[in-house]
Amino acid sequence: MTQEDSAAPVRSGDAVEADVIVVGAGPAGSTAATWLARRGLDVALLEKARFPRDKVCGDGLTPRATKQLVRLGVDVSEAAGWKHNVGLRTYGARREPFHFPWPELESFPNYGLTRPRADFDHLLARLATDAGAHLYEDTTVSEPILAGERIVGVRAKDGRTFRARVTLACDGNSSRLALGMGLEKNRKRPMGVAVRTYYRSEARTHDAWMESHLQLWDGEPGRSHLLPGYGWVFALGDGTVNVGMGTVSSTASSQKVNFRDLLNTWVRNTPPEWGFTPENQIGGVGSAALPMSFNRKPAYGRGLLLVGDSGGMVSPFNGEGIPYAMEAAEMAADAVADARSRGFGTPAAERALEGYASRLSAEWGGYYRLGQVFVSLIERPEVMALCTRYGLPRPTLMKFTMKMLAHLYDTDDGDWMDKMLTSLSRMAPSA
Structure with missing residues (x-):
């Protein structure tokens, strides 16, 4: 070029x-x-x-981003180097994960990408x-x-x-x-922070799901202390994975937290078969601010x-x-x-x-x-704990929540969830 x-x-x-x-x-x-x-x-x-x-990023794209690439005429096939995913796997409040497939909609494709x-x-x-x-x-x-x-x-x-x-x-x-x-x-607007690194991991690189962890532990899960923020593992399909964690605050007030250390603490306690070890790490840990x-x-x-x-x-x-x-x-x-x-x-x-x-x-x-209201609620640990414990096991509630979080719903038509989310967004005063 x-x-x-x-x-x-x-x-x-x-x-x-x-x-x-x-x-x-x-x-x-x-x-x-x-x-x-x-x-x-x-x-x-x-x-x-x-x-x-390079840029610091999770490298994971939801169907909303996939749609924009298709509009541009980009070949997003796996043969062209993209890794497709079918939805989000979420861990929180229990050992077994919850699976949320990307919704079937008129407005967006039903798959995400990583690259x-x-x-x-x-x-x-x-x-x-x-x-x-x-x-x-x-x-x-x-x-x-x-x-x-x-x-x-x-x-x-x-x-x-x-x-x-x-x-x-x-x-x-x-x-x-x-x-x-x-x-x-x-x-006074929300601000997030994200940190990420890469690992070689044949055990995780071909995963068909994007993965999030709503509870991060500094030791054995359920028997140690919770760390602030949420984590992710995004498979890239080339023998590597993007591993990171993020946090968000309702305002841009300074957070004197060493997120690189927090990421390393969480990663040390992931299952050994994942291979998230220093010898498998590729490069260092990068961080970025997320202006919202x-x-x-x-x-x-x-x-x-x-x-x-x-x-x-x-x-x-x-x-x-x-x-x-x-x-x-x-x-x-x-x-x-x-x-x-x-x-x-x-x-x-x-x-x-x-x-x-x-x-x-x-x-x-x-x-x-x-979203500003949402952030002001979940940044309170007691609210987040209640949502994780009592919200995740309810499939209908979580389908609604995932559509809202991922901004994936049909605004012109769709099911009752789409219509409710559209109405809520239109009634709320503009940010």
Whole structure:
């Protein structure tokens, strides 16, 4: 993959000029660049690293993310390197697990996927360049270029400049670009933390289920102390598994907890046949923040659109961010293409761009607000213990809960659960 090529957007002096600048080539940025390029816009996609590069992630994708890949035209077959899964296996309050198959719906496929983020992000970046976007690797954006209050481009750390009528911030939780525009995070919104590592494990690598552990023990299960958070084991099908743990707080208050140590403590007490031992570990333990529930606003203003983690689009229900990043990317591309058709710089174009933020709020605002209430309840140990002990054994209740947590229900039709969840999301005030 080349950093720059002869077909790149027009240069004017030392500046690259394009219709749109996309900062960050993760799932949000590369997906946005793909949809924008397919709509005929000149796109400069800026990435601070060089592919392939890794990101901290569980590597597990629910059917909601699977749908976005299918929409993009990605071959998600196992022959193409994807590991399919049929649902979620959950451990909690008893030795035997509970199994929750992905629901059969009109709106979403009935299978999930796993694939390492290093490979996943590289694939999406190639998809963007194949669509006609122009990728600039090793390009760290240091600040926005302003004309009055409006962003008209960005400056890279090495001095290069890129100019466009519209810019997308897809640069993650810390979002240097959003901060440069004076957009701070709302610390009263939920914030999660995730840590993960990889193990070689022939015993677990071909598992057909994504696996979660709601109770993590620092010794023998049931006879030791509970650790904060939840754990996961996601099979990758290539001889390895992604093993991690996460926690969520109803606010972004500092949590002085060493999550790497907690992960190691839990892993030491997993069954020996799983092979989660130091000699089987691949690489170290990585960590990442999970910004939730629109914790940075506005999603559009002064020529800048926030997409994915930069706008706090991680679900507070399950810590999933990739499907929302990809969905928001397509919404952003729709708004930008509409703005171009109306004439960049006109009041009509500005209204089209403002429609991006309105659409996000209409799509997820109520659902995220319900998620904030959910987080405020489960972060209380006594509530979580009651839910685990008395909720999990009730199949109908848990089917309803899993549809809610995974955001997998038909909004236009469906069964009574789908209709109830749709009604609840629509009645809740927007986050």
